Amino acid sequence: MASSQEILASPHEVPAEPGQRERWADSLRVLVIAVVVVFHTATAYLAGSDWYYMDRTTSQVWSTAFFPAYVISMFGLGPLFLVAGWFSARSLAHKGATGFARARLLRLGGPLIVFIFLIDRLAAYLGDLGRRQHPSLADYWGVRPQSGGPYEAGPMWFVAALLAFSLAYALLRRLHAPPVARRRSGTQVMAAAAILITVAAFLAWRWWPVDDASTFLNLRWGLWPQGAVLFALGVWAGEAGSLQDLTAWARLLGWTALAAAVMLVALAVYEKARGNFESALHGAGWPIMLTAVLYGIISVAFTVWFTALIRARWSGDGPLRARAGRASYATYVLHPLVLTAIMVLFASLALAPELKFLVVAVVAVPVCFLAGYAATRVPGISKAL
Numbered sequence: 243m244a245s246s247q248e249i250l251a252s253p254h255e256v257p258a259e260p261g262q263r264e265r266w267a268d269s270l271r272v273l274v275i276a277v278v279v280v281f282h283t284a285t286a287y288l289a290g291s292d293w294y295y296m297d298r299t300t301s302q303v304w305s306t307a308f309f310p311a312y313v314i315s316m317f318g319l320g321p322l323f324l325v326a327g328w329f330s331a332r333s334l335a336h337k338g339a340t341g342f343a344r345a346r347l348l349r350l351g352g353p354l355i356v357f358i359f360l361i362d363r364l365a366a367y368l369g370d371l372g373r374r375q376h377p378s379l380a381d382y383w384g385v386r387p388q389s390g391g392p393y394e395a396g397p398m399w400f401v402a403a404l405l406a407f408s409l410a411y412a413l414l415r416r417l418h419a420p421p422v423a424r425r426r427s428g429t430q431v432m433a434a435a436a437i438l439i440t441v442a443a444f445l446a447w448r449w450w451p452v453d454d455a456s457t458f459l460n461l462r463w464g465l466w467p468q469g470a471v472l473f474a475l476g477v478w479a480g481e482a483g484s485l486q487d488l489t490a491w492a493r494l495l496g497w498t499a500l501a502a503a504v505m506l507v508a509l510a511v512y513e514k515a516r517g518n519f520e521s522a523l524h525g526a527g528w529p530i531m532l533t534a535v536l537y538g539i540i541s542v543a544f545t546v547w548f549t550a551l552i553r554a555r556w557s558g559d560g561p562l563r564a565r566a567g568r569a570s571y572a573t574y575v576l577h578p579l580v581l582t583a584i585m586v587l588f589a590s591l592a593l594a595p596e597l598k599f600l601v602v603a604v605v606a607v608p609v610c611f612l613a614g615y616a617a618t619r620v621p622g623i624s625k626a627l
Contacts, residue, residue: 268567269556280603287599294369294582299595310507320545323469327476343412350405353575357398365582372586394460407473420481428487432542435475440538442467468541489550499543506536573614580613581606
């Protein structure tokens, strides 16, 4: 494979190997990040968590219809963590633990700092302009007026988590060499991963529920156990096994993920209808225990199934896909600012929020990728994005 790259990483970061470049990784990144853009558009117009600019619908039908998507969104970044771990194993083998850690600090740490201290501030400022407020731009380098909170990582919690996992992996390999032979089958490792996510998530949710935005930098600590285990699962596939070991039962995993997702959404809707959704998330009764079990199953089953699907069906080549894949990381970093700017531009459009969602989503996905691609063409920035 020539110039295979770590997920959300540039092609020159992973060693070139004989064979064909893994274009499916570009397809996976593009598809997941496009869905992220659409989902964040929906949070502004339909329901879900807060966004920098919001023009929420008053229709209970739309907000109720969006609720299952909000629940399922907890699993959307799982494939990125898995494939990041897989490519990280190959990158560390090429660079060594120290070189890998240094590259990760530059690649992930730099954009994270820029986002927290610049992009997040500018997006908040634009969002308030869209609400016809007239704040001073200088005020946004203090406390965010609309939330009263401090600096936030926002969607970049994913990058912060990936940086932490990468550094921990580099330290582990600095102290211990990777295994020389596979000790467990893919099925055994996936079962262990689902159990570990279940237990770790249940414990983490006692302190940091998945809907808690009050944590340090809003880093979404409640979602970190899932990301850590999926990253480790990818590392296992890169060091001691292979992605094929994980994806051999992809069809069964897909049906398992679907069945568990239906149960999870039904449970969430049931608790919400009873008015117990918030208390259930923060409690320790059977609803949160069952949620943790289903969460662990879906995290592994959906992630592996989705990765297998993309590898099998989206591995073709093409200049547009290659450019979009190259721009995917920059798109993820910049999309809050670009998306908020588009929302503000459409603020005066005389459409219902539901229709604005459709219009803005159609416009925002290509524009965000164009902005990301433009950023990768800027000298000095291209290596960081």
